[in-house]
Amino acid sequence: MEYEQSTTVASVIVPLRAQEVEQREILRLNRLLETIPAGFEVIIVDDGSEPMVRQHIRHIVERRTLQGQIVRGVYLRTRHRRFSLARARNRGARAARSPVVIFHDVDFLALSEVYQRLLMHIREVKLATHPENFFCVPVAFLKEEGTEHFLAHFEASKEAWCFRKRHNYPHERMNFLVQGSSCIVTNRDDLLAMGGHDEGFKGHGAEDFELLHRLSSRYPIAPRPPEYTRNMGSGPITEYRGFRAYFALYGEECRQQGCTLVHLWHPKRTEKGYYRHKQNFKRLQAVMEKDVGKTYSLTYSGRPQIDPRKLLEVY
Template identity: 25%
Template sequence: MLTAIIPIDLKRRSKDLIEKALVLAEVAQQSNVKIIFGHNNRGTRYDFELISRLQRYPYVQMNSKKNVSEYINSSLLRNLAFELVDTDYIILLDVDIYPDFDLFIKYKDKIERSIRPFYVLPCLYLTEYGTTLLRKKKVSVEGMKKKFFDFSRKEFLHLASPSSITILKSDDYRMIKGFDERFRGHGYEDFDFLIRLYELHGMLKKFNDFTLDKTERSPLFAVGFRRYLGEACLEVLLEKDMAFHLYHEKDGHEDYYLARQENYKKLIEAHSHNVSDQEEINSTLLVPFVSLCVNQGKSIHDYAIFFDNKPGHIDRFDTFKRRINFLLNK
C-alpha cells in the first residue's frame, strides 16, 4: 500500500488549501491510498474546519500539532506526517498536486518489482486556465498531456524535473533521517532531500558545476544540481508521465518566498562536499535524452516540446490582461 505524506499550514491560502485537501482525501479513498497530513495547527477557525472535515475519511490521518513553527516549515511538517506511516512505500505530495493516483501507484509498483529504488516524477505547472479545465474535468489527464505535446501554450507554465514528487521506500526516508528542518519557507528543502537520497543509492554525480542554481522552462536545459538530479528522471519523461501542479495566486506572505535565498545558502553549505574538480562534458540533459531515445528506439520528434525552452509567459494570451498587453504591443 502507498501512503502520501503532505504538509499543510493554513497561514496562507486557507480556503484554497482546505478545498484541495478535501479533493485529495476523496480521490485517495477511491484509489486505496492512505494520506497523512502533517499539520501546523494555528488554532484558527480554518484549522478547526480542516480537522473536522477530514475526520470523515477513513484513509486520512492527521498528525496535528499546535503552533509547531511560527514560520511555514514544510520539512518539519513532512517529518511530522511520517511519524504515523505504517506502509512500506510513501509518496511526497503537496496539496497543490492534482490527485492522479493511478500514476503514483504505477511507479510504486515499479519499485516493488525492483526496477528502480525510487522515482522522482516530473511536474507540469498549469496556468489558471489549464487548472480550470482539469479540475472541472473538461479535459482528461491524457488530454491535457496531448495538449502539452502538441505545443498548446495557454494551459501550461513550465515543466519541473526533478520535482518534489518522490515515490520511495519508507525505510529510505528513515535511513536519510527525513527532511532537514532548518529549511523553512519556500524552496530547496526538496533538493536537499533528493541529494541525500541519491547519495544513499550511489546515484549522485559530482562535478564542478554542482552548486549552480539556474532554472529553465524545459528540464533538458537544466544545469547544476538540477541537471544531475534530473538525469534519473529521463526515463519517466520518455514515458510521457508527469504530475500536474494546480495554479494558485501568490499571496501577501512575501517572507515565505524571500526565504528562498537563505535556503539556497543552507543547501550549498550542506552539500559543498559534492563539488569536485571534474567537468561534465554534457552540462545539460540534451545529449543524454537524445541518447536514451536512440537506445530505446524512440523518435525524438515525439518529444519536440522538451526542446522548447521559451519562457512560458511569452506567447500566452489566456488572461484579459495578457490579451490587452499583446494588442498594445507591450
C-alpha cells in the same frame, strides 16, 4: 468513489496551514481526497492552522474514514512558529504506516487514473524493498489559464494531456515542467534512517533539493553534470548542466509511464517568512559544495543507470 480498508502501498504526505475554513488550501484538499484511489494512505499534516480550521480538518478526516478511505491527520502545535515544509513532511513520514512515502503539495493534482499508474510504477520498481529505486513524480506548473483549462477537463473526468511526448505539452498554458520535483517517492524506512528533510531549511524553498542531493549521492542514476552545484533556474532544460538537470533524471521513467501531476496556479502567498529562497538556496549551495568533491560508485549504487541525453529529448 468506493474505498476498501486494505494494506496500502504508499502514504501520501500532504502538509498545509490555513487561516480560514473556506481557504483555497482546504478546498483543494477536499478535491484531492476525492481523487486519490484505494491503495494509498493519506496523511494530512496540519502545521499550525487556526483552531477553527484544525477542527474542520479533523471532521474531514473522520468523514473520509467513515467512507472507507485511509486518511489520518497529524496536528502540530506550531501556530506561532514559521510554517516549515521540511518539518511537516518529516512528521508525516514518521506517522505513515506504508512502506513508501510520497511528498505531495496540496496544490498538486491529477486524475485518479494517473495515481493508479503511479501505484503500478511503485510496485514495478519494488520500492518497498529496494530504496535505491526512489524517484520523483514530474509536476507541470500551470498558468492561471492552464489551471482553468485543466480543471474543466478534470471535472469531466478527461485527461487534458499526458506529458509523455513533447508535442503534447501545452506550453501556452504552463510555466514549466519540473521532473526533479518536490514530489519525491521514497522508501520510508530508508528515508527515516537518513534523517528525512533537513529542518534547518525554514519556510519554502530548496529543502526538496537538499533531500534529493543526499538521496542521489547514495543512489546515483548517472554521472553528475558539469557545474552540479549551480542553480540553472526552473525554465526548460536545454543542456545537461547544474543540479536541476541531474535531479530531472529521477523523474524520467515516471513521466514516460504517464504519471505527471500538475501544480494548480495560485496567487503568490503573502504570509511573512513563507518564501525564503535566498536564505535556503544559499544553505543548499553550501551543503552541495561541501559534498561535491566526494566520490561515489555508479557500479554499486544498486539502481539502473539512465543516459542523460534522454533528458534533453523531453524539452
